[in-house]
Amino acid sequence: MTTAPQLDIPPRPRTWPRRALIAGAVLVVTVLTTTPALGGVEIDLDSIARNWGNGASRIAMLFQPDWSILPRTWEPMLETLEMALIGTAVSAALAIPLSLWAARPTNPGNPLRMAVRFVLNVVRAVPDLVYATILVAMVGVGALPGIITLVLFDLGIVVKLVSEAIDSSDSSYMEAGRAAGGTQTQINRVTALPQAWPAFASQVLYSLELNVRVSAILGLVGAGGIGRLIDEVRGFYRYDALSTIILLLLVVVILIEVASNYLRKRLR
Amino acid sequence: MRQHTTQPEAEGATPSASVPWPIALDQVTVRYPNGVVALKDVSLRVEPGEMISVVGLSGSGKSTMIRTINGLVPATSGTVTVGPHTVTGLSGRQLRQLRGHVGMIFQHFNLADRASVYQNVLVGRFSHTPTWRTLLGSARPADRDIAMRALDSVGMLEKVWQRGGALSGGQKQRVAIARALSQEPAVMLADEPVASLDPPTAHSVMADLQRINQERGLTVLVNLHLMDLARQYTTRMIGLREGRLVYDGPAADATDADFEEIYGRPIQVKDRLDR
Numbered sequence: 001m002t003t004a005p006q007l008d009i010p011p012r013p014r015t016w017p018r019r020a021l022i023a024g025a026v027l028v029v030t031v032l033t034t035t036p037a038l039g040g041v042e043i044d045l046d047s048i049a050r051n052w053g054n055g056a057s058r059i060a061m062l063f064q065p066d067w068s069i070l071p072r073t074w075e076p077m078l079e080t081l082e083m084a085l086i087g088t089a090v091s092a093a094l095a096i097p098l099s100l101w102a103a104r105p106t107n108p109g110n111p112l113r114m115a116v117r118f119v120l121n122v123v124r125a126v127p128d129l130v131y132a133t134i135l136v137a138m139v140g141v142g143a144l145p146g147i148i149t150l151v152l153f154d155l156g157i158v159v160k161l162v163s164e165a166i167d168s169s170d171s172s173y174m175e176a177g178r179a180a181g182g183t184q185t186q187i188n189r190v191t192a193l194p195q196a197w198p199a200f201a202s203q204v205l206y207s208l209e210l211n212v213r214v215s216a217i218l219g220l221v222g223a224g225g226i227g228r229l230i231d232e233v234r235g236f237y238r239y240d241a242l243s244t245i246i247l248l249l250l251v252v253v254i255l256i257e258v259a260s261n262y263l264r265k266r267l268r
Numbered sequence: 269m270r271q272h273t274t275q276p277e278a279e280g281a282t283p284s285a286s287v288p289w290p291i292a293l294d295q296v297t298v299r300y301p302n303g304v305v306a307l308k309d310v311s312l313r314v315e316p317g318e319m320i321s322v323v324g325l326s327g328s329g330k331s332t333m334i335r336t337i338n339g340l341v342p343a344t345s346g347t348v349t350v351g352p353h354t355v356t357g358l359s360g361r362q363l364r365q366l367r368g369h370v371g372m373i374f375q376h377f378n379l380a381d382r383a384s385v386y387q388n389v390l391v392g393r394f395s396h397t398p399t400w401r402t403l404l405g406s407a408r409p410a411d412r413d414i415a416m417r418a419l420d421s422v423g424m425l426e427k428v429w430q431r432g433g434a435l436s437g438g439q440k441q442r443v444a445i446a447r448a449l450s451q452e453p454a455v456m457l458a459d460e461p462v463a464s465l466d467p468p469t470a471h472s473v474m475a476d477l478q479r480i481n482q483e484r485g486l487t488v489l490v491n492l493h494l495m496d497l498a499r500q501y502t503t504r505m506i507g508l509r510e511g512r513l514v515y516d517g518p519a520a521d522a523t524d525a526d527f528e529e530i531y532g533r534p535i536q537v538k539d540r541l542d543r
């Protein structure tokens with residue numbers, strides 16, 4: 001038997017100092033965030049046990065759905081779906097140019113790209129309920145403030161994810177467009193747009209899914225949809241009726257997810 | 269310049285080629301922002317209608333040189349002239365207009381693979397189309413016609429509605445040639461057009477370029493790193509070594525010794541396509 005010649009394997013880089021550092025950091029952050037004396041949040045496990053009785057009866061009611069509420073849910077549910085759909089459509093239309101302006105390959109000019117990114121970061125930083133509350137005060141109770149909230153919420157997500165997809169995708173075709181004497185707008189319209197299309201459609205479908213859930217909440221502050229009904233029955237402690245609404249919402253959300261998953265697969 | 273794009277076409281003929289343009293580099297030096305000097309004091313004149321190869325090792329500056337001709341890489345010093353245009357110092361609309369007359373094909377084809385073949389070829393009409401019209405997404409019938417004829421001339425018309433990504437390497441390069449042809453260019457630049465292709469496909473793509481040169485009379489400048497392709501398909505050969513022009517002569521006469529001089533090392537098997 002011949003012995004294989006000795007391999008000259010380069011020494012493996014040491015990883016333990018890095019791992020120790022990460023483990024240490026996780027530990028420190030955990031301690032800091034859960035110790036009230038150090039400014040962490042107060043986690044009172046006792047109170048869960050103490051108040052268990054209160055919650056238990058409500059949970060019991062949740063398990064006995066009151067179907068008599070069902071006829072009253074159609075209209076607000078339809079409104080929720082309409083809000084979600086309109087919000088998605090409007091944000092999708094706005095997201096097309098914004099995504100192209102927010103990505104480096106499709107917008108090499110720095111100032112405009114930075115400006116778009118900055119504005120979108122701000123838009124994303126504000127919670128959706130804050131938009132809804134302010135908009136209800138501005139334009140009144142109803143579906144409109146809800147729709148505007150959804151548009152802002154969707155723009156934040158879609159533009160960020162699509163522009164990042166454009167940033168990380170191969171854009172060698174840009175050079176061909178430039179070599180042919182095209183303007184950036186022409187290159188974006190004819191080549192970058194079809195390239196970004198699957199990422200775009202996929203994110204828009206995702207935002208539609210999110211919108212149904214978010215718009216259910218928005219009604220709590222008067223921004224229309226099924227949330228208004230949720231708020232009402234909760235006010236009367238009708239947890240059995242609430243249960244029906246939640247089940248309905250669940251069915252709708254699952255249906256939309258199934259549909260959008262199917263569509264998303266067809267996109268590839 | 270407008271006459272180039274609006275020439276009436278002969279019945280059934282391929283799109284009328286423009287008058288070929290000469291190319292001249294005068295003491296051109298290119299220094300990249302990172303300090304690499306990729307082209308050193310290169311002077312060269314290419315006559316209208318010539319088919320000329322640029323050979324050299326990897327890193328010798330072939331891509332850099334070809335890109336100074338359409339201004340994708342600006343010359344740090346010296347002047348580049350193409351036909352009536354002085355490339356050096358051009359920017360904005362004027363630069364785009366010049367590029368409209370200079371077709372270019374690439375080693376990696378540079379197609380948008382999710383866009384259709386048709387859309388990819390329309391890229392060649394950019395410089396002849398106002399931006400607002402491109403935005404609306406409706407090509408003029410004349411542009412559509414030019415694109416279709418360009419595809420037909422490279423035998424790719426039947427693939428016109430397929431996605432760019434669904435094609436083989438050789439088919440992609442033919443679509444890229446059609447894209448460049450639809451510019452109705454006066455000059456055709458090719459940066460290692462066959463380096464990503466298998467030998468038979470490489471030969472047929474080189475033959476396409478040769479046919480373009482002979483039938484349309486275009487000035488063709490093609491970067492190659494394989495000596496036999498340079499000898500077989502081009503009439504004149506330029507050698508680059510470390511950014512300097514070290515050879516200029518008829519391609520067919522270039523001896524192995526000439527290549528060793530250009531490469532700065534003995535000939536190896538990988539320097540030929542057909543072994």
Ligand SMILES: Nc1ncnc2c1ncn2[C@@H]1O[C@H](COP(=O)(O)OP(=O)(O)OP(=O)(O)O)[C@@H](O)[C@H]1O
Nearest residue numbers: 300302304306324325326327328329330331332333
């Ligand atoms: N964008 C760039 N920035 C900095 N340096 C560059 C850039 N492009 C090329 N270079 C350098 O310039 C030199 C010439 O490169 P160039 O791409 O022109 O060579 P080439 O002959 O085309 O090589 P290859 O056969 O590998 O394509 C190389 O040293 C390369 O590293």
Ligand SMILES: [Mg+2]
Nearest residue numbers: 330331332460
């Ligand atoms: Mg190169």
